[in-house]
Amino acid sequence: MGKARLWTCLCLVIFSGTVMLGQAQSQGEGKTGLVYWIPLNQTIEQGLTAYLERTFSEAEEAAADAIVVEMDTLGGEVNAALDIGKLIGHSDIPVSMYIKGEAISAGAYIALNADTIFMTPSSAIGAAEPRLITGETADPKTVAFWASNMRAAAEANGRDPDIAEAMVDRNIAIEGLTERGELVSLSANEAVEYGMADNIVQNQQDVLDEIGYPKASVVEMDMTPAERLARILTSPYVVPILFLIGLIGIGIELFTPGFGFPGVLGLLAFGLYFFGHFIAGFAGVETVALLVAGIVLILLELFVPGGILGVLGFIALITGIIMAAFDAMFGIVSLMIAMVVSAVILVLSARYFGTRGTWRKLTLTDRQQNEAGYVSSRSYKELEGKRGMSVTPLRPSGIMMLDGKRYDVVSEGAFVAANQPVVVVQVEGSRIVVRPSGETVQFHHNES
Template sequence: MRWFRVVLLLIFCLASFVVLPAQAEPEKSVFVIPVQNEIETGLAATLQHAFQEADQSGAEAIVLDINTLGGRIDAAVDIADQIRSSKVPVIAYIRGQAISAGAYLAMNATHIAMAPGSTIGAAEVRNTDGSTVDPKVVAFWRSEMTAAAEFHGRDEKLAVGMVDRNTEIPGVKERGELVSLSAQQAVDHKIADGLYPTLQDALKHYGYDGFSIQNFQPSLAEKIARFVTKPSVIPLLLIVGLIGLGAELLLPGHLVPGLIGAGCLGLYFFGSMVAGFAGWEAVILFLAGIVFLVAEIFVAGFGILGTAGVLSIGTAVVMAAYDTTYGLKVMLIAMALAAVVMGVLFKYFGHLGVWNRLIHKDAQEKAAGYVPGRNLRHMLYQIGRTVTPLRPSGTAVFNGQRFDVVSDGAFVPVETDVQIVLIEGTRIVVKAKQSEPNTVIQRVPETE
């Protein structure tokens, strides 16, 4: 046992001097995120997910593959915040156009690389409806472009010239024009670092040659969310959704309007939830509003349930919107248009739906055996005889026919002559006839 312990001690000492093989280092990578088409709120939510995925994968750099004509300012500002707060360098590789909000995103990146034939600039803010832009918005956008240029040491005047056409930059643009630079001009004015035909060329320049490339692929849910959260799509979904549900209430059993309406509203809430604008509370509130509206039809709620339903639906839509002001405006427009369409449907097709079951429309036609009431006004002032006492109602005979009559308030015994003094529809009012003859009152001569 002693020798055995000595041998074990020697083995342990030798093992402590043995150099263990080094573990293989993880492969270094670059994370590429496409920024294509329009910049909108759905893209901002997608890029937030992309930046999180890049951070979790341990990427050495993030590349924004930019080719866009711009989009919404608020979405661009949200994306720019993600770019500036990124822990890894961000390279903006412009392979096509970086116009308007696209130029703003590129200016916020750590590096800008241009592909031959690409352009950057023309970032003037405009309203989609052609109306005059609020000066406060213009001032804000100008300060944002200036701050983006300052953050990375780029020419501030060129950044301002991309936004404000009234800024004059000698040798670059005259007053009244916007700065829009070609790839070579961007390099000459030190906005971009160089011209690189391919992304691999740009990565080699920045020291990422040989790094593996991870391409971010948005999920199907994120692609759907990007589409349905576009400002041009949201009003259409709400209008068609409200009309579809309303048509299903008017014309139950057809299913098609209800399915279309539910599908449109479902897409709206689904996109808002995937984009991070809404939670389940908005969906629950919307469903509660539908229940209230249905209950208002079948329960006499004096309008309370209907009002609660409309408020619940409106609140849910506003809560699910990326901006409450925009959501409120779109919801009011959608409700107004839906009300007009519902009015037309009710006028021309209301007889086919549930309303036909709630309204009594049976007519007492003569062909069905109903006899209309007789006109008794010709009997006024006729004289007859009671066959029952009038207390005050009873029966009397006129011209050999029995009629239900009522006295003028006094008790009239049986076998009393009565005279009709009032006829109201089928109601006959009689009065006991005086048996004594009429007395003529003599006129008293005037005294002198």
């Protein structure tokens, strides 16, 4: 009995040792897992949002264990950064930020939304003061708004909100770090020292070690060609150019006969605008429908002149443009600027190169000069005394046929049926007075 107990205890010791050894070996080797590696090494623009939404969605569908965003950016658009920051902050999968180069301006805000931040020795983070497209500092209201978002991102992940706010607002001083009038920008060592980053790493493997998946399967993501094109086409620098090309191209078609290269180029510019915003997720099916309707109506105007179809097509096109813009006010302002510039260009072109085609149909180009024999209206004095035939009833006005030509005439007072012989009794300018030819004719001449 004693031997049996001894053997039982010995087996338990051996089993426990084996389990502990296995656990130690497992810890030494590190966990395996699935990590999605997403590069963000460009200017922060609206087109990036769709790209990150797609990659994050794919990571969720694949049940990834972690997401690493590799960052190297000098900043970009505030609105785009807010959208990306919210995407990272609301992710169900832990997100780590690997700052390989710079996380400046909008990049700093995006980085602060991550669960963990790792930086290479030469990297930096901060200097997030919002600026206008002209390079000037934004108004105090915008600065305060951006600073509050920086604070919120820092607080959500256990980082110093005062330092985050000082990256935006020059009026905030951090003792031992920066004085009033300066923006906070941290090196890698400073970021770790002040708790704004978790550690300094050298490469991808170091990041995997830090997040606890040293043996992970890494899925490296990248932008598709369509996403790259959408990023360019939705740039605030490119959108006004597309508007300008589109408006000038369509405008030139009004000055030239037929439908040629300028019109094709104009429609292509608007088509690229809608394509980029559709891929980026800003334009829906309804905006594409407005685009198609606008183009069809404008083309119909070329074959069915009158102006109504063209106006409706232009309204549909403009409405679709504004609806497709990532920011309606930006779309309206850009479009108005493009319309003014294109109008100036078209007017100057018409002045120096003349007008032809559809535009010529809408404008009076003939010049009537007295020296060339023009008078305000044609005189039919030579018709007095001539006889013709009423084509329509004269009640008292109608139409007469005389010498194979039709004339608008009025009867002297009596009703004249159709197909009755009449005689011209008086002409006053372009007014021709007739009476049935069976009556005595007396001519009335105006004294000049």
